[in-house]
Amino acid sequence: MNIILGELPDRLAAEYVLGTLTGGARRRFDALLPAHPALRQAVAGWEKRLLPMALKAEAVPPAPRVWTSIEDKLGWTPPARASSLRVRFWQSFAAAASVVAVVLATSTHHGPTEAPMIVVLHATKGSETIVAGLSPDRQQIAIQPLQKVALTPDQSLELWALKKDGPPASLGVIAADKLTAVNKHALPKDTKGLAVSLEPLGGSPTGAPTGPVLFVGDLTL
Known part of the structure; x- marks a missing residue:
């Protein structure tokens, strides 16, 4: 399965930033990050959305x-x-x-x-x-x-x-x-x-x- 296509990168990035992506799935995602700008962009987008909530918590x-x-x-x-x-x-x-x-x-x-x-x-x-x-x-x-x-x-x-x-x-x-x-x-x-x-x-x-x-x-x- 190609995780770089469609809406999957954004969904996985959201789980990655929230910490709900664990185990082997998280390790595979970590391995893919350096080579795929789309994944890095998705992660950065979710970090930007979630940071204000983290600061207010x-x-x-x-x-x-x-x-x-x-x-x-x-x-x-x-x-x-x-x-x-x-x-x-x-x-x-x-x-x-x-x-x-x-x-x-x-x-x-x-x-x-x-x-x-x-x-x-x-x-x-x-x-x-x-x-x-x-x-x-x-x-x-x-x-x-x-x-x-x-x-x-x-x-x-x-x-x-x-x-x-x-x-x-x-x-x-x-x-x-x-x-x-x-x-x-x-x-x-x-x-x-x-x-x-x-x-x-x-x-x-x-x-x-x-x-x-x-x-x-x-x-x-």
């Missing part, structure tokens, strides 16, 4: 028994005093996995690429963190706070690229409690890190950080 934390089951299978028996650290680890892992899923969904399948990059931005004061992911084709940055950042109605969070030379470059305002997708074209080539500052509503009026830097993380491009 609320995070659903897994039940505690899921993590307990995973730990049992791994043979982990952490002491009681480490329970809070374990919860924080799994929260970070889950958020990072969500970011990976989104940045992978924004990548077009033109052949083998590097694994998506995950950057953790640590709070300059406190223990909160923000996770950022860079897609393998460098086309998208997805960033999400692990804990909601408390803001007043007249405040915003702004993401900055920290360059090796020169002042930081704004990458735009980001959400305080959910995932934000940022276009990579604003990312300078000499970026060495990311930072998030507290700014007036809508972002810095000067093009440079005006408020305190709340989060900082290293980035290697």
